[in-house]
Amino acid sequence: MNKDIRHIVRRRTSQREIVLTSICMGKHPSARDIYAAITRKEKMSLGTVYRNLQILEDEKEIMCVKADPEVMRYDRRLDRHYHLHCRKCGEVFDVTSRYHEDIDKEASKNSGFVIESHTIVFTGLCQECADKKK
Numbered sequence: 001m002n003k004d005i006r007h008i009v010r011r012r013t014s015q016r017e018i019v020l021t022s023i024c025m026g027k028h029p030s031a032r033d034i035y036a037a038i039t040r041k042e043k044m045s046l047g048t049v050y051r052n053l054q055i056l057e058d059e060k061e062i063m064c065v066k067a068d069p070e071v072m073r074y075d076r077r078l079d080r081h082y083h084l085h086c087r088k089c090g091e092v093f094d095v096t097s098r099y100h101e102d103i104d105k106e107a108s109k110n111s112g113f114v115i116e117s118h119t120i121v122f123t124g125l126c127q128e129c130a131d132k133k134k
């Protein structure tokens with residue numbers, strides 16, 4: 001490998017690392033949130049952020065979360081779990097409830113469909129927004 005290529009490979013890897021580590025465990029940032037967090041410290045274009053998010057998703061390092069109807073969110077937690085979406089502040093949270101595999105089995109039995117997973121998004125108000133309402 002010549003020096004230039006090695007440099008490019010390392011650069012790509014480190015950009016991917018930067019994008020990955022900017023997604024905190026338990027948080028569900030959007031691409032714009034990630035972009036904002038990264039560009040506070042270093043230079044990166046929004047396009048590069050999107051491209052690296054795509055690579056990370058393809059490599060199953062992160063997951064897309066379709067919990068917020070407005071924007072795609074990203075998650076570092078890879079086990080199957082449910083989400084809460086606050087309709088007021090728009091924040092997405094994890095639910096500490098077990099994944100109900102029985103629903104998959106039941107739906108599969110009734111439909112003959114090969115079911116891989118299901119998603120549940122609970123909607124309402126987070127604790128903070130609920131407190132503000134009082």
Ligand SMILES: [Zn+2]
Pocket residue numbers: 086087088089090091125126127128129130
């Ligand atoms: Zn809220």
Ligand SMILES: [Zn+2]
Pocket residue numbers: 028065075077081082083093094
């Ligand atoms: Zn999550």
